[in-house]
Amino acid sequence: MSQIRVAFIGLGVMGYPMAGHCQKAGFPVTVYNRTTVKAEQWSQEFGGDFAATPREAAEQADFVLVCVGNDEDVRSVMMGDDGVLAGIGQGSIVIDHTTTSAELARELNEAAHAAGAEFLDAPVSGGQAGAENGQLAIMAGGEASAFARAEPVFAAYGKAWDLLGPAGSGQQCKMVNQICIAGILQGLSEGLALAMSSGLDVEKVQKILSGGAAQSWQLENRAHTMARDEYDFGFAIDWMVKDLGYSLEEAERRGLTLPVASQVRSFYQELQAQGMNRCDTSVLLRRLIK
C-alpha cells in the first residue's frame, strides 16, 4: 500500500495543529493558507510542504482536508481556476472540516463527484484544545466507502468519528450539537443569574446540581468562569452566530421552528453589537445581570 498524501487547506487555530498531526502520523502533508507566512511557519515547524494555491496543494493529494471559516471561505478555496476541485485527482477524497450549511455540503458533494473525486462533510467538535491534543469528535456525511478510506486520517487528530448519513449529515449533526449548547447555556445563564442575585455560592450549587438531571458539560466547565465574569477564552460567539444561522436555515428548509435556538442567536447578536464578539459563548449571563 502506497503512502497516503494529504493536502491541508486552512491553518487557523484548528487547522494548524490538525495538519501537524497528519504530518506526525506519517502522511506527507502539503498545506495551503491564504496568508502565506503562516504556511511557511507551519512548514518550518512540522517539515511538510506548502503550496501557492489550493489547486497546487490538491494536485498530488489522496485526501484534501479543508478547515476554514464559513460557506464563502469554503467556496473560495474549492471553486475557480486555483481551487481544490481544479487540481483534484481521480478518486481522491475532499474532506471539509469547516462548519458550514448542509446545503453547501450537498453542493460540494455534487461538484466533487463531477470532478471524479469523493466528498465528506466532517465538521468537528472539541475546540482548539481538541485540535491541539488530537482529540476531536468528527461528524461525517457522505458515502460509506469514502468514510472507510478516511478513517486512518481521522485517527491522526480524532478521538471519535462516525458516519451520520449521506452528504450534509455531518453538518446536520453539528447543528444538533450547537442547538443543544444554545439551550444549555441560556438555561445555565438564567439559573446562575438567580443563584448569584440570591447570594448563593455558585461552587456549591454547581457541585450539588452536577449529581443530577441538571448536569451538563457546560455546568461543570463554565459555571465557575461565568461566576467570575471570565469570557476571554473558549468558543467565540462570532462562530456561534454563524453556526446557529446555518442551523435555523436548515430547520426552516424542513418546516421546523426552533424558538430557543432562534432567540439565543438574537441574544448573541445583541452581544456582538456591544463588542463582545470574541467572548466565549457562555457570555449570555452578561445580558441577565449587570
Added chain:
Amino acid sequence: MSQIRVAFIGLGVMGYPMAGHCQKAGFPVTVYNRTTVKAEQWSQEFGGDFAATPREAAEQADFVLVCVGNDEDVRSVMMGDDGVLAGIGQGSIVIDHTTTSAELARELNEAAHAAGAEFLDAPVSGGQAGAENGQLAIMAGGEASAFARAEPVFAAYGKAWDLLGPAGSGQQCKMVNQICIAGILQGLSEGLALAMSSGLDVEKVQKILSGGAAQSWQLENRAHTMARDEYDFGFAIDWMVKDLGYSLEEAERRGLTLPVASQVRSFYQELQAQGMNRCDTSVLLRRLIK
C-alpha cells in the same frame, strides 16, 4: 444520646420510600398522610406508627419531615389547630422536602422559630428512583446548627446534601436546577427535531455529542426515549409548571427576566392543556414534530 424520633408528613411517591429509609435507619418513625389507608399500608410494610393529624405525628418527634405537593399543601399540614406547628416540641426541627416558593420557606422559618422550633427548607432532586434507592441530592436552607443536627437524618435517604445559605436558599438552589433543566430540554428537543427530520440516527448523534460540549444528563438519559416518543415515566410536567412558576416569581422579586424559563413554562402549559400533564418533562419534542 437518646434515639432520634422522626415524624414524616406526606407519603407520596417520594415520601413513602423516604419515610421507610428513616425507619430502616433505626429512627422510630410516625407517619401522617391525608389518605389514611396509605399510612396504614406504610405502617404494615415498615413497622412504624401512624398518626391521625400532623399535630399528633409531630408531638413526640425530634425531626418533622414534610414532603407534599405545593405551597398550599405545605401550609395545610403546617398551620392550624391540627398542624405540625401546633404540636412541635421545643428545639425540634421541621425539614420541608417539598419544592415550594422561597417566600414560603422564609415564612415557615419565622413561624417555626416563633413556636420554639427550627426550620430547614430542603427540596430534593433524584426523583422517584432516588427516593427509593436512598440516593437523593438535598439542597438545604436555614441555620448551620440545624443543618448539622439534620445530617444523620439526611444520610438515611440522601447521597449528597449541602447547606446553601439562610432560609429559602434550598428552594432557590432547586429553582436553579429546574431552570437549567428547562433550557437543556428545550435545546435538546430542538436539536432532536432537526436530527429526526433530517433522517439522522439519534443513537449515533447521542453517542458522538455526549463526548463534547453538548453533553448533558438529559442527552444521555432522554434522547433515546424521546426518539421513541416515550413519555409515560419520569418527572411530570404538572410539577415542572409549578416549580418554574415559583422560580419566575422569585426571579421577578429580584428584578430578573428569565426569557427561556418563562417560554418553556408556557410550552408546558400548552402541553398540559392538550392532556399531557402527566408526561415526562422531555415531552417538549412533541410540540416541534408531529
